[in-house]
Amino acid sequence: MRRTARTPRTSRKKRSSLANRAIAASAALILGGGGLVAVNVYASAGEGPSGSPPTTRAQNTGRQMSTIDCPDAGNELREVPDQARGEVDRELAAMDTQITDAYREFADRKEQISQDPGLAENAVLGPLRSRRTASLDRIATAIGRVAERPAGIEGLAGCSLRADDSAAGNPGGENGSTGDGGNGGDGGSGDGGQDDGQGQDQGQNQGQGDRQGQGDDQGQSDNQGNGQDPGDGQDPGQGPGQAGNGPEPSDFVDIQSVQPNVQRPRQRRGASRGTFTTDCGRNENGKFNPDNVIVAPGVSNGAHHMHDYIGNQANDAFASDDDLASGATTCRNQGDRSTYYWPVLRLQNGQDEADVNADGGGRDQNVGQIQTPSQVTLKFVGSPVGRVTAMPRFLRIITGDAKAFTNGDANANASWSCTGFENRQLKDKYPICPEGSQVVRTFAFQNCWDGQNTDSANHRTHVAFAQPNGRCPNGFRAVPQLVQRIVYDVPPGPGFAVDSFPEQLHKPITDHGDFINVFDQRLMKKMVRCINDGRRCR
Numbered sequence: 367m368r369r370t371a372r373t374p375r376t377s378r379k380k381r382s383s384l385a386n387r388a389i390a391a392s393a394a395l396i397l398g399g400g401g402l403v404a405v406n407v408y409a410s411a412g413e414g415p416s417g418s419p420p421t422t423r424a425q426n427t428g429r430q431m432s433t434i435d436c437p438d439a440g441n442e443l444r445e446v447p448d449q450a451r452g453e454v455d456r457e458l459a460a461m462d463t464q465i466t467d468a469y470r471e472f473a474d475r476k477e478q479i480s481q482d483p484g485l486a487e488n489a490v491l492g493p494l495r496s497r498r499t500a501s502l503d504r505i506a507t508a509i510g511r512v513a514e515r516p517a518g519i520e521g522l523a524g525c526s527l528r529a530d531d532s533a534a535g536n537p538g539g540e541n542g543s544t545g546d547g548g549n550g551g552d553g554g555s556g557d558g559g560q561d562d563g564q565g566q567d568q569g570q571n572q573g574q575g576d577r578q579g580q581g582d583d584q585g586q587s588d589n590q591g592n593g594q595d596p597g598d599g600q601d602p603g604q605g606p607g608q609a610g611n612g613p614e615p616s617d618f619v620d621i622q623s624v625q626p627n628v629q630r631p632r633q634r635r636g637a638s639r640g641t642f643t644t645d646c647g648r649n650e651n652g653k654f655n656p657d658n659v660i661v662a663p664g665v666s667n668g669a670h671h672m673h674d675y676i677g678n679q680a681n682d683a684f685a686s687d688d689d690l691a692s693g694a695t696t697c698r699n700q701g702d703r704s705t706y707y708w709p710v711l712r713l714q715n716g717q718d719e720a721d722v723n724a725d726g727g728g729r730d731q732n733v734g735q736i737q738t739p740s741q742v743t744l745k746f747v748g749s750p751v752g753r754v755t756a757m758p759r760f761l762r763i764i765t766g767d768a769k770a771f772t773n774g775d776a777n778a779n780a781s782w783s784c785t786g787f788e789n790r791q792l793k794d795k796y797p798i799c800p801e802g803s804q805v806v807r808t809f810a811f812q813n814c815w816d817g818q819n820t821d822s823a824n825h826r827t828h829v830a831f832a833q834p835n836g837r838c839p840n841g842f843r844a845v846p847q848l849v850q851r852i853v854y855d856v857p858p859g860p861g862f863a864v865d866s867f868p869e870q871l872h873k874p875i876t877d878h879g880d881f882i883n884v885f886d887q888r889l890m891k892k893m894v895r896c897i898n899d900g901r902r903c904r
Contacts, residue, residue: 434491434869435772436465436525439502440661443516446509446823452664453508454823457501459662462867464501465525466670466730468494469868491525499523611731612871613796618860621783621797624790631750634836638748640897642846643904646676646697646706648739654710656726657683660762660825660880667725669768671709671732671865676742678705678884687760690884699904701889706744708807708879709768709865710736711854732865740804741853746846748897749813751836754844756890757883762821763829763848765811766878771870777826780877781808785853794875798859805854805862809879813847814838846897848881 440458471490472479479485499520506519633639653675662668665683675681680693695703712719712734719736721727748754766779775793782792783806784799791808799805812829822828830839838844856862863872870876885893896903 433528433772433871434465434468434494434525435528436461436494436498436869437522438769438773439505439519439522441773441777441824441826442519442522443505443823444827445513447512449512450508451823454505455662456665457505457508459665459668461498461501462662462668462670464494464497466868468525469731486527491527494525495523498525611868612866612873613860613863615860617796617863617872617874618798619792619795621787621790621792621799621803624787624792626789628789628791631836634751636752637750638753638844638898639900640748641902642746642893642896643902644697644699644702644704644744644746645904646695646702646704646742646744648742649674649676649696650738651696652736652738653679654721654726654736655682656724656730657681658880659683659685660764660821660882667730669709670726670730670867671768672721672726672736673707673865673880674710674736674739675705675707678703678882681705681707681882690760690882693884699889701886703884703886705882705884706850706879708809708850708852709877711805711807711856711862711864712736713856713862715861726865731868734863737854737856737862739852740855741851743849743851745849745851746893746897747849748846749832749836749844751832752844753898754813754846754894756894757815757845757885758820759883759885759887759890760820761815761829761845761883762825763811763881763883764825764878765809765881766876768867768876768878769870770875771866771873775875778875779809780875781810782806782874782877783808792874794873796860796862796874801858803858805856807852807854807864807877809848809850809877811848811850811879811881813844814842815845816841817843846893850879850881 439461443454443458446454468490471493472486475485475489478489502519502523506515509516654672655675656667656669656672657665658669658673659681663683668683677695677697678690678693679695680689685693690703690705693703697703710732712732714734717735719727719734721736722733723729726732767773767775767777770778770780778793780793782795782797783790784797784803785806786803787797787799788806788808797805812831814830814832816828816830819828830842832838832844854862864874864877866872866876883890892903895901
């Protein structure tokens with residue numbers, strides 16, 4: 367019998383020998399001149415804010431945070447036969463769990479590792495490599511049963527330690543980096559929730575972010591903020607994160623120090639200028655789970671972090687398309703049973719949340735009070751060069767990259783700002799908002815569809831962002847673009863973070879959003895007509 371969606375904040379049955387332990391530790395390792403010298407951890411998720419710095423044995427002032435860096439096999443597997451998809455997805459989810467378990471090993475052995483850095487390789491990284499090799503072999507075998515066995519997949523098994531300010535680990539510092547990532551972040555300035563016309567501009571920046579220099583702007587905003595230290599007086603290796611694995615003071619910047627960096631796309635003749643807004647609430651009923659039915663269907667705790675859900679209430683790891691089609695919805699218009707979800711934002715104030723001992727919460731180094739947004743705006747906008755066509759039902763779109771800290775920013779699409787300053791967008795920094803201003807997360811989703819598939823092996827290649835000229839790539843067609851704006855009333859300054867995989871250290875660049883289209887045919891047709899006719903509809 368299929369398992370049904372969980373009630374809010376109800377923890378799942380534990381599946382680990384660590385069931386009675388509240389693990390809120392990080393394998394964020396401190397590297398000094400002599401190599402690996404200590405582990406920055408807090409033993410308990412309920413241990414309170416990081417007012418007391420962790421014990422370290424740094425050998426010089428050049429110490430830097432480090433993390434486990436593993437190749438993302440999911441990104442490499444672009445062609446997976448449908449017959450093998452279920453087994454492959456389960457193995458990819460198992461590989462995420464293997465990394466989480468490796469972090470727990472680091473926490474358990476922190477004292478020995480500080481005395482013997484070689485123990486990290488022998489006791490943690492070596493076994494992790496072996497487990498990954500076995501999973502990759504099972505993936506290759508599953509594919510090989512129905513198609514050609516993928517060659518060279520075993521090369522993705524190795525993991526390493528690296529400093530978090532290395533070129534690969536500081537994506538936002540790579541000004542003008544290429545990739546789909548920054549497009550929605552820059553283009554989705556966040557003004558969309560306040561003004562339909564601005565929302566149109568916001569959604570139609572499309573693929574231009576990093577490609578047309580707005581990635582440079584965001585890198586510039588990062589650099590502008592680097593001169594500021596929001597954590598004055600704090601140990602730079604400590605950071606405000608009570609779990610001991612981030613974020614750090616350097617992950618925050620005063621939004622007022624950032625220069626405006628949002629460019630308005632030019633509307634061309636024939637542009638579809640309308641908008642369609644759907645109201646699905648703010649997750650007032652507190653529906654959370656650490657699943658991801660897109661990336662890890664059928665796997666409990668497949669995300670290793672908690673998601674906020676609005677819209678469809680049947681969404682968990684075990685939800686089928688039929689379950690979603692018949693599920694209840696929080697959307698005011700019952701013709702929209704789509705599911706919209708994103709990592710929760712927590713206030714790291716030393717207060718325990720109900721999931722402090724649960725998977726996705728404290729057991730995965732996500733601690734602190736979950737914040738309910740003060741406002742959520744879901745707006746669909748058109749194309750700057752022509753008409754849009756309907757999305758297929760059950761189209762799945764992931765925007766951003768939950769592993770951008772270790773993967774790099776090719777697929778990153780984080781966009782952070784403050785109300786009143788939304789012409790200034792940050793990609794790899796959290797904003798420090800002035801008194802009276804609220805934190806804003808904005809996502810502009812991919813707006814081109816391949817015309818055939820509702821999903822793809824890596825959950826990305828069936829959709830794309832428009833090219834710099836506003837047109838979709840060859841073989842793709844324009845569909846309504848979801849622009850999602852989430853606002854939080856949190857205290858000014860450092861002290862909040864989004865949930866993340868443990869090895870992603872709660873970095874702001876890992877922010878991401880997920881969407882499954884479950885509009886009924888009638889309402890989708892209305893949306894397309896409104897957008898193509900230049901009207902504003904709800």
